[in-house]
Amino acid sequence: MRLRSLLEVPELRLALVTGDDELDRVIRWVVTTDLLDPSRYLSGRELVLTGIMWRTSPGDSEVFVRALARAGVSALAAWDAVKGTIPDDLVEACARHRIPLFRVPEDVAFATVTEQVARRLSSARAADLTAVLDRHRRLVAGVTEGAGLGPVLELLDRDLGMRCWVLTPTGRVVAGPTPPAAPANLAHAFLTAPRLPHRHAPADLSLFPVAPDTTARVADWFVACAGDLADWPAERRALVSELTAIVALERARQDDRLSVPGRLTQELVRLVVAGAAADEVVPRLELTGLDASATFTIVSATSSGRLRPGELRTVLRETLPYDPVVGLLDDEAIALVQVEPGQDVAGEVHRTLHALAPGLGGDRLAVGVSDVVTAGELRGAVEEARYARRLSAGRGDAVSVVRHDELATHVLLLASVPDDVRHMFKVRLLDPLRTYDEEHKADLVLTLETFLQHSGSWTRCAEQLHLHVNSVRYRIQRIEELTSRDLSRLEDRVDFFLALRLA
Template sequence: MKLRALLDMPELRLEVVTGDDLLDRAITWVVTTDLLDPGRYLGGRELVLTGLVWRSGPADSEVFVRALARAGVSGLAAWDLTTGTVPGDLVDACRRHRIPLFKVPEDVAFATVTEAVVRHLSGARAADLTAVLDRHRRLVAGMSEGAGLGAVLDLVGRDLGMRCWVLTATGRVVAGPPGAPDGAALARAFLTAPRLPHHTAASGVSVFPVAEDTTSRVADWFVACEGDHADWPAERRTLTTELAAIAALERARLDDRLSVEGRLAQELVRLVVSAAAADEIVPRLELAGLDPHASYVAVAAAGRGTLRPGELRSVLGEVIPVPRPVVGLLDEEAVALVPVPAEPAPDVAFSVQTALDALAPGLAGAGIMVGVSGVVGAGELRGAVDEARYARRLASGRTDPVCVVRHDELATHVLLLATVPEDVRQMFQVRLLDPLREYDEVHKADLIRTLETFLQNSGSWTKCAEQLHLHVNSVRYRIQRIQDLTGRDLTRLEDRVDFFLALRLS
């Protein structure tokens, strides 16, 4: 369905505000949102509906529309019931980012728009192969895992005599007939190709991205079809585009962030981090399908560059060597709880490192930093998660595109801090560092950075001054100010240790 079809629905009475030249964009779904930055919940090619609840001022329109453009949405339909208009700053932002904007009449509910579009998408019929594949796309959305996608690939193989497979960026075959080519080799070709589609002469197949415009390659799936795409007729090239759209639907269906299982995983991770009691955690483990008597390893990961949190979560779930691990998001960080046998203890860090090294060519200026804890019982999950997050912070200080830090690389003080209750750590940090942070906010004095540099250089005034590009007297003045604000004496070892630990907690 194209955007211009919306104008032919008399019950909607939508008006184009800007983007008349972009109405040939396709719509695959409808999403209603009141979030200022809904990017992580969008997969591309949606019609977005919004009542502008997120807008508190003109600058918000730029943030909102930029997020839509990055996610690859097809268009936006809006109406501010409070003001009775579409704000000019929203129109300008849509024009800048080339997002078609429709005005929704005041008396037309968003539910009416959604129902009309979904009905149109579901009712499309045609006699050619594309229409057959459209019907199978809907089949994919409602069938059990992998069955619908496999049926479509079987159809293509029977009707066109062309075998096709869908794979993840790690080379795992999602669906396809027996006898798939080497998945690792295809994944390398997909990740390293300067442009897609790409023909791999060694395997005799062509690879196509599933969602190139909206998803990083390391988090994307790809379609592999026998033959050289450069020799195909237009109809066959169109078919691969349709297959990619079907694969995108299947991938979205398997993304459990909004499913019951996904919400349970998210709640479990947050519960563990909040230092909840064991009698609260054990029932949640069971609800999430985990054995409360099993042993676990915690894995924490953060992305650098263009990798978004949702993509990071998908990548982490793909590279952990157990099927469908429990993964949750803590702001920009993904945390996984991995059940493992106590004996022999598996080397989760090695498996994750190996899988991420294979993905590294597709990071394109981005990066992934990972920390892995030791093996613990269910009652020690909080310490394991803290241990993994500390290890991840250590990994973030390195420059490699992929860096995995094991728990045994952590200093003794980090392991000790991981066992201290959160409220105690927070109070300790607040008492020591908050006076410095507040002073820095008002006076721009850079006291926190000066303190950290001073400690890193073992209290050497000269080395600290050189590293900060300051005169030694300026460093002395700042250190004196730190002591005045905190009542501590940086000539005393005990006070230096306290500051060192407080900085490690920040």
């Protein structure tokens, strides 16, 4: 409601005393006060009503009006019922501070003014809400018909002058023209903001999460809108809330986990991990859009924090530089990436995940990346990536990426051994020791591992375990009796070393 509308309310009969060039100001609410300095109770754009009870001398008018101006009120309406006038010093102070001043008729109560203005404000807000809901219906219709978010943002810009962009935490622009700031800088501001929504002052943008209550920040999208949200009216804030809800719909629509392509992707990953024959894998590679004659890299990722498997999958898809096929196995995300020779997938993943690290909120991501392989070598590449991921998980960093060339040679060898062979090898060597440990609390497995770490040195092993050398000798003897192996033989030591690596 604008000030000039006050002059058109027949029930009020307000008269403008000064400020005819400020009548386009907007009124947000009505406040009645007789305090000399009411600024602490004002938040801006109010119509202030006063009976001038605060005035004890002409100088008080300057104090009172200056406080109103500092608080950003829209106008003042006054009448001194005792003296039957408005003092000249109050008129002069209002003119000096550019505060429009209205005279309230003696027979019109301030309660009547408040009631009439509040009624019109409610009507105006209802009309604004109707318009917002109408736009909302149009926007949702555009999204659900597959038009995407581009037309939605164009509509907001054209009809309301609201310039907005939709981005991911990696800085990818989902919808909108080129932002006025580098997308990577906006993404960093979104990830590091102590609270959301957040004003990015360098570009005069306000950043809003799309689904903060249901999605981790690193897996969410965000909306950047031009301007400072602190200056926006309630109607514009409501419209941004509607926009984020619409963006959330589009984000959910692009999640392919429940779609036919998504199910094909999941099936392909399961077949590759299970070591299925080529005649099963190749057709599914082609169905998911991959070239069976190309080369691939496998990426394995897990999270040790609150990041849910679906969110981990989203992060991994967003992180990989090429169009990946990503599936889930329990809490592990596995991606097949079709690459050309020389493309550095691990380097891209490392750079992007470290940019996302500030938004993890205490979560830890462990990632392993295999060598480049052909379609027939995918099973070994999965194991290679998994070993690399396990190595990265042991490093304890917020984000750790280990590539295949950081793995020891024996790890690469183990990656190519079938699952059932590795399992049987491990069971035969270590299960007797584990069973004995469970029954006698003997720590034979720990002793064996420590003994091998110190290259068979009785003294260093005893020092590490805080035992007497004879106790170590007794435990090693018990290990040899239970497994029918001789730890003085190099080949038996190698077997135990490999079995422990498979554990």
